[in-house]
Amino acid sequence: MSCKIGACMVRRKKITALPTENMVLDALESAVLVLGSDYHIRYMNPAAENLLCISQHQALGQALSAFCSIVGDEHFATFFADVATANMAILRRALSLALSEGGRAVVDLVVTPGPTGGLILEMRPMELLARHAEEEMQDRIYGVAQEMLRGLAHEIKNPLGGLRGATQLLERELQRPELKDYTRVILHEVDR
Structure with missing residues (x-):
């Protein structure tokens, strides 16, 4: 070897x-x-x-x-x-x-x-120490990025839930069918 x-x-x-x-x-x-x-x-x-x-x-x-x-x-x-x-x-x-x-x-x-x-x-x-420090830093960065993404997903999901609910209420109140097409587009995009 x-x-x-x-x-x-x-x-x-x-x-x-x-x-x-x-x-x-x-x-x-x-x-x-x-x-x-x-x-x-x-x-x-x-x-x-x-x-x-x-x-x-x-x-x-x-x-x-x-x-x-x-x-x-x-x-x-x-x-x-x-x-x-x-x-x-x-x-x-x-x-x-x-x-x-x-x-x-x-x-x-x-x-x-x-x-x-x-x-x-x-x-x-020092290259060995630098490599270990770099790996440790990458692990920390990865953990912080995951936490940020979780927080971002939560912050996006809450307002979208409110938009979806308001759009459904608005759709029930609309009398003209052509206006309901707009609310369906909103619901489709919020769900997506």
Whole structure:
């Protein structure tokens, strides 16, 4: 089985064995990387493989900076040192990354100290967040449109009911048959 994102194609292993401890991480849409205390890659899920356009097999034991870098003044090394010093998770929103394949990605990056002195990185691509936000917005717009249509139908139906009733009363009072043709047209159009 393979996955394609952008110009990269990463092969994914078919799960045939018993569940492993990484199955949950492998199923996430967010890219997850586990770095050792030397800040070299110890694990990456398939979403990380797709984001960085490299397989876990190729990336294991290498520094993250070999595959991507932060665009601007900030560097992974100083960012990781800040996390280790604070000993708490740090979030960077809309962080622009330059990928080794020449591409770019904008991510929300959460770096959390790991239990063995390493780090756990979670990268949520902004396009993924934007897609979820767009879907949520579309659902809200659809709900509002349905409510408006229900209200509009109610507002149209009430006056038409009054017109129909008044036309029927008028038809009973008319003496000349040719005038009753006009009331029939009104009734037909109101019913339609």
